[in-house]
Amino acid sequence: xxxxxxxxxxxxxxxxxxxxxxxxxxxxxxxxxxxxxxxxxxxxxxxxxxxxxxxxxxxxxxxxxxxxxxxxxxxxxxxxxxx
Amino acid sequence: xxxxxxxxxxxxxxxxxxxxxxxxxxxxxxxxxxxxxxxxxxxxxxxxxxxxxxxxxxxxxxxxxxxxxxxxxxxxxxxxxxxxxxxxxxxxxxxxxxxxxxxxxxxxxxxxxxxxxxxxxxxxxxxxxxxxxxxxxxxxxxxxxxxxxxxxxxxxxxxxxxxxxxxxxxxxxxxxxxxxxxxxxxxxxxxxxxxxxxxxxxxxxxxxxxxxxxxxxxxxxxxxxxxxxxxxxxxxxxxxxxxxxxxxxxxxxxxxxxxxxxxxxxxxxxxxxxxxxxxxxxxxxxxxxxxxxxxxxxxxxxxxxxxxxxxxxxxxxxxxxxxxxxxxxxxxxxxxxxxxxxxxxxxx
Numbered sequence: 001x002x003x004x005x006x007x008x009x010x011x012x013x014x015x016x017x018x019x020x021x022x023x024x025x026x027x028x029x030x031x032x033x034x035x036x037x038x039x040x041x042x043x044x045x046x047x048x049x050x051x052x053x054x055x056x057x058x059x060x061x062x063x064x065x066x067x068x069x070x071x072x073x074x075x076x077x078x079x080x081x082x083x
Numbered sequence: 084x085x086x087x088x089x090x091x092x093x094x095x096x097x098x099x100x101x102x103x104x105x106x107x108x109x110x111x112x113x114x115x116x117x118x119x120x121x122x123x124x125x126x127x128x129x130x131x132x133x134x135x136x137x138x139x140x141x142x143x144x145x146x147x148x149x150x151x152x153x154x155x156x157x158x159x160x161x162x163x164x165x166x167x168x169x170x171x172x173x174x175x176x177x178x179x180x181x182x183x184x185x186x187x188x189x190x191x192x193x194x195x196x197x198x199x200x201x202x203x204x205x206x207x208x209x210x211x212x213x214x215x216x217x218x219x220x221x222x223x224x225x226x227x228x229x230x231x232x233x234x235x236x237x238x239x240x241x242x243x244x245x246x247x248x249x250x251x252x253x254x255x256x257x258x259x260x261x262x263x264x265x266x267x268x269x270x271x272x273x274x275x276x277x278x279x280x281x282x283x284x285x286x287x288x289x290x291x292x293x294x295x296x297x298x299x300x301x302x303x304x305x306x307x308x309x310x311x312x313x314x315x316x317x318x319x320x321x322x323x324x325x326x327x328x329x330x331x332x333x334x335x336x337x338x339x340x341x342x343x344x345x346x347x348x349x350x351x352x353x354x355x356x357x358x359x360x361x362x363x364x365x366x367x368x369x370x371x372x373x374x375x376x377x378x379x380x381x382x383x384x385x386x387x388x389x390x391x392x393x394x395x396x397x398x399x400x401x402x403x404x405x406x407x408x409x410x411x412x413x414x415x416x417x418x419x420x421x422x423x424x425x426x427x428x429x430x431x
Contacts, residue, residue: 006327008405016405018404018405019327019328020310021309021310021312021323021326
């Protein structure tokens with residue numbers, strides 16, 4: 001599960017796919033998750049890291065994370081992101 | 084080294100919402116640090132914006148449409164040549180290419196160069212011949228059929244699934260969802276561009292384009308691919324971005340190598356969601372979005388001028404990916420005296 005190496009990501013969480021010309025904006029939470037993915041963290045490690053920082057129920061976070069990963073996969077930004 | 088002084092005549096100054104490539108071609112040439120150019124604009128209409136835009140042409144002449152007859156057309160070109168001593172003409176409209184290619188020798192006899200594909204190259208990539216072209220050069224192309232009369236339309240239902248694209252032989256393309264719409268588009272296109280009208284299978288996907296330059300020996304001197312980000316109701320790019328698509332580059336290099344293409348060209352392709360590439364059109368000239376290629380590091384108009392002047396031009400290194408262009412409209416002010424001069428004297 002990792003962001004495709006060809007995808008350019010800047011510090012503001014702006015994603016650019018040079019192969020298609022598509023670009024994406026992310027909010028602060030999505031940006032954090034993407035940076036964790038770039039560091040090679042697993043879903044479990046991302047979950048632990050985010051639950052430590054945010055007041056959110058584990059089930060709720062997990063559901064949203066799965067949706068987000070599916071979205072990344074749909075837009076072809078991620079490799080093996082189908083949970 | 085002293086700069087080479089060249090007088091270049093350029094058509095396609097209609098910088099409208101359906102722009103000709105003349106103005107961006109001139110911008111590219113003017114950015115050259117090796118060339119000292121004098122630009123002569125050749126305009127068909129007295130309200131082509133490029134005539135009035137500051138810093139674009141040094142002088143502009145009105146010329147008759149090639150449809151007025153080759154003799155009339157060339158008499159006017161030679162009349163201008165006698166005044167301006169033109170070294171090179173860069174025609175930028177599909178509809179005038181046939182006339183210019185046919186007259187390449189005649190122009191050369193008068194010392195006027197061109198840098199164009201051969202008649203064979205021009206013909207084989209025409210919309211009418213695209214299926215045979217795809218087969219010959221092993222590129223996927225959409226199925227298509229020529230319509231020469233309204234009687235050909237009812238049988239389309241058996242051969243194509245709607246929607247289909249209805250195209251003119253030079254310009255214009257409309258999507259039709261049923262035979263009534265095909266009839267409307269057929270009449271409109273036939274009146275403007277003549278027959279045949281082409282019906283083409285509609286391929287769903289993302290439109291991606293390449294602007295390229297071949298030197299006639301099979302070498303690709305430059306090639307830049309772009310995805311349209313904003314498209315006008317005429318299907319023209321109002322915004323675009325350079326992309327890195329190795330497959331498109333491979334198709335482009337392969338076609339230029341196998342056809343020995345000479346001159347500028349634009350490949351219009353559809354990339355399907357499954358990763359397939361369909362070549363939908365080849366424009367045999369530099370497209371209006373060429374200034375994006377200049378900005379991305381490949382000054383294709385400059386390279387074309389140098390090739391035409393028989394100078395060595397190495398192939399460009401890779402271009403900058405993620406370079407964008409956005410067109411805009413701008414109310415430029417002029418004076419009635421300018422309009423009067425171009426209308427009455429045919430020169431400004």
